[in-house]
Amino acid sequence: MADWKRGLRRVLYPAYEARMLRRLSTEQLPKHVGVMLDGNRRWARAVGRDTAHGHRAGAANIEPLLGWCDEVGIEVVTLWLLSTDNLNRPAAELAPLLEIIEEAVASLAAQRRWRLHPVGALDLLPARTAERLKAAAEATRDVDGMLVNIAVGYGGRREIADAVRSLLQEHAERGTSLEELAEQLDVEHIADHLYTKGQPDPDLVIRTSGEQRLGGFLLWQSAKSEFYFCEAYWPDFRRVDFLRAIRAYAQRERRFGA
Numbered sequence: 001m002a003d004w005k006r007g008l009r010r011v012l013y014p015a016y017e018a019r020m021l022r023r024l025s026t027e028q029l030p031k032h033v034g035v036m037l038d039g040n041r042r043w044a045r046a047v048g049r050d051t052a053h054g055h056r057a058g059a060a061n062i063e064p065l066l067g068w069c070d071e072v073g074i075e076v077v078t079l080w081l082l083s084t085d086n087l088n089r090p091a092a093e094l095a096p097l098l099e100i101i102e103e104a105v106a107s108l109a110a111q112r113r114w115r116l117h118p119v120g121a122l123d124l125l126p127a128r129t130a131e132r133l134k135a136a137a138e139a140t141r142d143v144d145g146m147l148v149n150i151a152v153g154y155g156g157r158r159e160i161a162d163a164v165r166s167l168l169q170e171h172a173e174r175g176t177s178l179e180e181l182a183e184q185l186d187v188e189h190i191a192d193h194l195y196t197k198g199q200p201d202p203d204l205v206i207r208t209s210g211e212q213r214l215g216g217f218l219l220w221q222s223a224k225s226e227f228y229f230c231e232a233y234w235p236d237f238r239r240v241d242f243l244r245a246i247r248a249y250a251q252r253e254r255r256f257g258a
Contacts, residue, residue, distance in 0.1 A: 013240055020243045024072060028250035030203030032076040033069060034218050034225070037062070039209030039233030046233070052096045057235035059104040066114060068242045069146060076147045076199055078119070080217050084155035087124055098125075102132045105150055109136035115143045119195035120154035121162065149196060156219030163193035163220075196221060204249045206242075208234045224256045 037058055044054025062079065069077050081101050087094065109116055118133040125133075133152060167189060171181050191197065201221040205214075210231045214222065228245040230237065 017240050017243055020240075020247055021072070024243075024246060024250060026073060029072055029246065030074065030226075030249055032078070032200045032202045032204075033074050034078040034080070034202040034205040034222065035065065036080045036205070036207040036215070036217050037234045038207055038211055040235060042209065043233035043235045051093055052100070054235065055097050055100045059100050061235055061237060062104055063108065063111075064239070065237070065242065066108070066146065066148060068239050070113075072243075072246060074146060076149070076202075078149035078151055078196070078202060078218065080151040080154060082120075082152045082154070083216060084121060084124060084153055084158050085216075087153060098129050101152060102129055105133060105136045108148070109139045112140060112143050112145075114140065114145045114148045116140045117147060117149050119149045119151045119159075121158050122153060125153045147199070149199075151217075154195075154217075156214070156216040159195055160190070160220055162195075163190050166193040191220070194220060201225065203254075204228060204245065206230065206245050208232055208237050208241075224254075226252055226254065 040054035040058040041051050042054075043057065044051050047053075065079075066077060081104075082097065086097075089097075105116065108114060116136045116139075118137055122130040122133065129152070133150060136150070167185075168181075170193075196218075201223075202218055202225045204227075205217065205222055205225045206228045207213075207217075208230045210229065212229045218225075226249050228248055230241050230245065232238070232241055
């Protein structure tokens with residue numbers, strides 16, 4: 001892109017973003033935003049770098065995103081950093097990715113601006129990664145800030161299976177028979193055993209990189225969510241892209257699944 005075009009954007013975009021912010025009604029904002037941080041590898045290929053460089057560029061964009069969410073008053077953010085399927089990647093790619101995630105989460109925790117909550121099958125992760133995620137959660141447990149779910153080793157089907165397993169174990173300990181459980185089981189019973197129990201379901205789910213599918217992200221919780229698909233790869237996702245997603249959400253008439 002010509003230098004003059006880049007210079008023009010640097011001048012015009014702040015004014016454009018400020019105008020969008022002024023026009024956003026606080027009554028129309030989502031409380032919970034889920035973000036699928038997709039496209040790191042493709043971004044790396046596009047700029048002629050290796051996969052690890054793409055993941056590091058993506059990790060560097062997490063803190064700005066959380067700042068934008070704070071700016072508009074989002075209460076809960078769920079970041080999908082690593083799926084259960086990703087755990088099957090070659091060790092040469094997975095090990096650096098886990099290290100990058102650990103560093104990113106530790107950096108977020110050190111700032112004590114947000115309350116971090118790991119969601120996912122931590123038992124599937126290497127012990128060091130799981131311990132660092134738990135340590136970040138403990139270090140920010142008392143922070144009075146936005147709740148940030150860190151989805152690592154996360155899969156929607158696995159979450160539902162874990163919820164049902166936890167529910168069955170709870171009732172087994174109480175001595176509830178299967179017949180009694182079958183009679184009283186409802187949606188809320190399962191929801192109370194999800195990784196995000198006690199939280200509002202996501203109002204808005206954003207996916208970057210142009211892909212238009214959930215891929216297993218918050219399958220249960222997103223039944224009535226609104227979706228926004230952005231063409232930009234995650235490392236290139238900007239404040240203006242985020243504000244456009246929020247604006248698109250605010251302009252929709254929510255039908256809650258109807």
